Every structure is written in C-alpha cells, then in structure tokens.
Amino acid sequence: VTAMMGSVSPRQKAALSREEKKAQTRQKLLDAAATVFAHKGFAGASLDDVADEAGLTKGAVYSNFASKEELISALLEQRLGQPSLAFPKLISPHATQAEQAEQAAHMFMNLLANERETYLLDIEFMLYRARNPGMHDSTNYVARRDEIARTMEARAAAEGFELPMPAKDLTTALFAIGMGLALERMVNEEHVPEDLFGRVLGLIFGNVQPAGKDKRSQPTGKDKR
Amino acid sequence: VTAMMGSVSPRQKAALSREEKKAQTRQKLLDAAATVFAHKGFAGASLDDVADEAGLTKGAVYSNFASKEELISALLEQRLGQPSLAFPKLISPHATQAEQAEQAAHMFMNLLANERETYLLDIEFMLYRARNPGMHDSTNYVARRDEIARTMEARAAAEGFELPMPAKDLTTALFAIGMGLALERMVNEEHVPEDLFGRVLGLIFGNVQPAGKDKRSQPTGKDKR
DNA sequence: TGTACATCAGTGAACGCGCGTTCACTGATGTAC
DNA sequence: TGTACATCAGTGAACGCGCGTTCACTGATGTAC
Numbered sequence: 001v002t003a004m005m006g007s008v009s010p011r012q013k014a015a016l017s018r019e020e021k022k023a024q025t026r027q028k029l030l031d032a033a034a035t036v037f038a039h040k041g042f043a044g045a046s047l048d049d050v051a052d053e054a055g056l057t058k059g060a061v062y063s064n065f066a067s068k069e070e071l072i073s074a075l076l077e078q079r080l081g082q083p084s085l086a087f088p089k090l091i092s093p094h095a096t097q098a099e100q101a102e103q104a105a106h107m108f109m110n111l112l113a114n115e116r117e118t119y120l121l122d123i124e125f126m127l128y129r130a131r132n133p134g135m136h137d138s139t140n141y142v143a144r145r146d147e148i149a150r151t152m153e154a155r156a157a158a159e160g161f162e163l164p165m166p167a168k169d170l171t172t173a174l175f176a177i178g179m180g181l182a183l184e185r186m187v188n189e190e191h192v193p194e195d196l197f198g199r200v201l202g203l204i205f206g207n208v209q210p211a212g213k214d215k216r217s218q219p220t221g222k223d224k225r
Numbered sequence: 226v227t228a229m230m231g232s233v234s235p236r237q238k239a240a241l242s243r244e245e246k247k248a249q250t251r252q253k254l255l256d257a258a259a260t261v262f263a264h265k266g267f268a269g270a271s272l273d274d275v276a277d278e279a280g281l282t283k284g285a286v287y288s289n290f291a292s293k294e295e296l297i298s299a300l301l302e303q304r305l306g307q308p309s310l311a312f313p314k315l316i317s318p319h320a321t322q323a324e325q326a327e328q329a330a331h332m333f334m335n336l337l338a339n340e341r342e343t344y345l346l347d348i349e350f351m352l353y354r355a356r357n358p359g360m361h362d363s364t365n366y367v368a369r370r371d372e373i374a375r376t377m378e379a380r381a382a383a384e385g386f387e388l389p390m391p392a393k394d395l396t397t398a399l400f401a402i403g404m405g406l407a408l409e410r411m412v413n414e415e416h417v418p419e420d421l422f423g424r425v426l427g428l429i430f431g432n433v434q435p436a437g438k439d440k441r442s443q444p445t446g447k448d449k450r
Numbered sequence: 451t452g453t454a455c456a457t458c459a460g461t462g463a464a465c466g467c468g469c470g471t472t473c474a475c476t477g478a479t480g481t482a483c
Numbered sequence: 484t485g486t487a488c489a490t491c492a493g494t495g496a497a498c499g500c501g502c503g504t505t506c507a508c509t510g511a512t513g514t515a516c
Contacts, residue, residue: 043268180405
C-alpha cells in the first residue's frame with residue numbers, strides 16, 4: 001500500500017513534505033513519551049497521556065507505532081542506545097587519577113541533573129528486563145560498556161598505570177555504582193552529596209600504582225558533613 | 226488446618242480463633258503480593274493476580290487492606306522495613322579487611338540469590354518514590370543505614386583503623402553499589418560475576434591504613450575472566 | 451452444657467472507568483496528465 | 484500552470500476488556516443467658 005519512494009524525491013514547494021512532517025510528529029511523540037514514561041512508568045502511563053503531552057491524539061501514536069510496546073522500544077533505542085553516556089573520552093587524559101576521578105564524577109552528576117528522565121527510563125527498563133528475561137536490550141549495554149572499557153585500557157596503557165581490575169568488570173562496576181547512586185539521589189537528594197561519586201571513584205582508582213613512580217594520589221575528599 | 230496457638234485470649238476449642246485466622250489470611254495475601262508485585266510491578270499486577278496467588282478472592286484483599294496502595298505499603302514495611310539486611314554485625318570482627326570484604330560480599334550475593342523478590346520490590350519502590358516525592362519511606366532507609374554506619378564506626382574504632390570516608394556516606398555508597406550490582410545482575414547474570422562486589426569492596430577498603438601498622442591488605446582479586 | 455442471637459472474614463457478582471486497540475473518515479499533500 | 488484523482492497522516496469516536504472498588508450475602512466464630 002505505502003509508496004515509500006526511494007531516498008530524496010524532488011520537492012518544489014516550500015514547507016514540510018509529508019514524510020518530513022511525519023518524522024516530526026514521530027519525534028514529538030517520542031519526546032512526549034520520554035517525559036510521560038519517566039513520570040509514570042511504562043505500565044502507569046497511558047497512550048492518552050503521551051498523545052496529550054505531544055498535543056496530538058492517540059491515533060497519531062498508532063499511525064507511527066504499532067503498539068505501546070513498540071513506542072517504548074523506539075524510545076529506549078533513541079534515548080539510551082547511543083553511547084551518549086560514554087563520556088570518558090571527554091576527560092583530560094594527562095590529569096592525575098584524582099583529577100580525572102573528580103572530572104568524571106562531575107560530568108556524571110551534571111548528566112544526572114539534566115537527564116533525570118533518561119535515568120528513570122533506564123532504571124525502569126532494567127527492572128522490566130529483570131522481569132522479562134530474554135528481551136532484547138535496546139540500550140546496547142554491552143557495546144557501551146565495552147567501548148568505555150577499551151578507552152580506559154588504552155588510557156592506562158598510554159599513561160602507564162594499571163587498572164584496579166579487568167577493564168570490563170571495572171566498567172560494569174562503575175556503571176552499577178553510578179546507577180545506584182543516581183537512584184538513591186533521585187529518591188533522596190541529600191543522601192548523596194555532589195561529591196560522593198567522586199570520592200568513591202577516588203578510592204577505587206586510588207589504589208592504582210602509577211607503575212613507575214610512587215605517586216600515591218589519595219583524593220582527600222573534603223569530608224565535612 | 227494449622228494450629229498455630231497464640232499467646233493470649235482464653236479459648237476452649239481447638240482450631241484458630243477468628244483473629245488468628247484473619248492474621249493468617251493477611252499473611253497469605255502479603256506473601257502472594259510479594260511474589261506477584263516482584264514479577265509484574267506495582268502497576269502491572271492486579272489484585273486478582275494477588276488473590277489468585279493466595280488462593281483467595283479480591284474481597285479478602287479488601288477485607289484486610291483498604292486499597293491496593295495500602296497493600297503495597299504493608300508489604301514494603303514487612304519486607305524491607307526491618308534491618309534484616311543489616312548484616313555487617315554478622316561479619317567476623319577480627320578478620321583482615323580483605324577477609325571481611327569478601328565475607329560481606331559473599332553474604333550479599335547469597336541474599337541476592339535467595340531474595341530476588343525483595344530486591345525487585347526495593348528497586349521498584351525506589352523508582353516509585355523518585356516519581357512521587359514526599360512519600361513516606363516504608364523501608365526505613367535512614368534507620369537501616371545509620372545502624373550499619375554506627376556498627377562500622379564502632380568496628381573501626383575497636384580494631385584501630387580509619388574508614389575511607391565518613392561512615393554515613395560510606396554506607397550510602399555501599400548500599401548504592403549493592404543495589405546497582407544487584408540490578409545489573411538480575412538483568413544479566415554474567416555481567417556481574419560472583420566476586421565483583423567483593424573486589425570493589427576490597428578496593429574501597431583497601432586504602433584503609435591500619436592506623437599503626439603498615440599492613441596494606443590488597444585483596445588481590447582472582448582476576449581470571 | 452445448650453440455645454438464640456450478633457458479629458464479621460471472606461465470597462462472588464456487579465459497578466464504572468480508563469485502558470490499548472480499531473476503524474471509518476477527512477483534508478492536506480502528492481501524482482498524472 | 485491547472486485540473487482530477489490517489490494517498491495517507493492524523494482525527495475522533497467506538498470497541499471490549501480488565502482493573503480497582505463496592506456491596507449484599509453467607510456461614511463459621513463469638514457472646515449472652
């Protein structure tokens with residue numbers, strides 16, 4: 001039934017083509033879905049909620065997605081699938097371990113502050129998968145983890161220190177720590193001070209002997225409180 | 226049926242008193258609720274599911290609980306409210322840091338294996354609270370955390386070493402790490418090997434200088450894989 | 451101890467309501483000539 | 484460029500169905516005498 005013309009298709013008039021408009025609608029729906037699902041959960045949010053949030057009707061949802069489940073999948077893929085969270089490359093490579101830990105922790109905390117929705121979705125989806133084993137991972141966990149693991153290994157080799165445990169396990173642990181602290185912080189902000197993640201990182205990496213030199217960089221942790 | 230004699234109330238006949246029978250029904254419902262909510266989530270599970278699992282009818286639920294929400298609250302209070310997870314007192318006080326870390330990790334992993342339901346409920350509830358701020362914490366997080374924090378402080382003082390950060394922050398971090406690893410392990414068991422939590426603990430506590438002596442207990446971590 | 455009545459935990463059916471999904475329709479966009 | 488028809492993204496109403504909640508009822512337990 002659908003024509004589904006090849007790639008470009010010549011267009012003379014201005015304004016949006018049908019295809020472009022549809023893509024725009026789809027994106028509106030996905031954005032709305034992110035907000036609504038983060039606030040109410042996959043099971044708790046209705047497609048009416050999503051459509052209202054997008055300023056559209058439920059029919060628009062079914063015109064763009066086959067079912068509620070497919071909307072969820074598409075959302076997760078778009079929001080969690082890319083290695084956008086794979087920020088370790090952004091960290092200055094030549095700083096001390098303590099400085100790098102602090103930088104990483106800072107970036108993480110910023111991300112958490114600005115992308116609360118994303119974390120809620122991520123955790124919700126992990127729960128969902130814990131309950132429905134065998135489901136496809138739309139978030140590309142393994143790919144994201146392995147990319148970071150490789151980056152860390154390369155850094156360690158280049159800078160001449162040893163990671164405190166195999167890179168994949170380390171990355172898994174760091175993800176888990178971030179997730180756990182994020183969850184606790186979202187529930188009760190004052191339980192998880194801004195710098196806690198950084199201090200934990202400092203302890204974990206603090207054990208790293210810089211191979212040659214005996215520069216024991218203990219990040220001190222301003223432990224007032 | 227079961228006798229289960231109580232303490233008080235003069236009763237001549239055998240069998241259950243009305244009150245005892247009701248308490249028993251309530252408990253059946255709570256057990257069923259734990260299973261069903263862990264499997265389907267609070268929003269995804271119906272009271273019919275719970276009643277069926279308990280071998281009763283929905284009416285029995287409403288005879289014992291005012292609403293679905295109250296059933297959930299009662300369940301959380303019973304399952305997560307007591308400091309049953311406060312196991313650090315069970316750890317041999319005089320072992321080395323590395324041994325204690327390994328013990329703690331082992332106990333945690335056992336708990337996780339046997340109480341999968343409990344962790345799913347806990348995480349689900351944290352998500353719930355992240356979305357509905359200002360809700361009462363039926364799980365007594367602060368009390369449980371502070372109890373463990375005090376225990377650790379006392380241990381540190383008695384054994385003569387310093388904790389790597391203030392006890393409350395440390396406990397918060399340990400809870401978060403446990404939660405994060407638990408979640409990841411429930412989603413994908415092979416990502417989180419049995420001993421990963423122990424190795425992380427080892428790193429975190431490995432920095433602890435035994436005050437007087439220079440016994441740097443690095444827990445080695447059998448890092449095959 | 452036995453009898454007559456009161457209580458109430460749990461039953462089973464019914465209630466609306468909101469949900470995911472379907473569908474006939476519409477009007478703007480695209481195509482053919 | 485203009486006209487006639489085709490397409491299809493999004494509308495709005497309708498559909499059953501399952502949900503949380505309510506309620507009249509029942510029969511075993513408890514109480515009074």
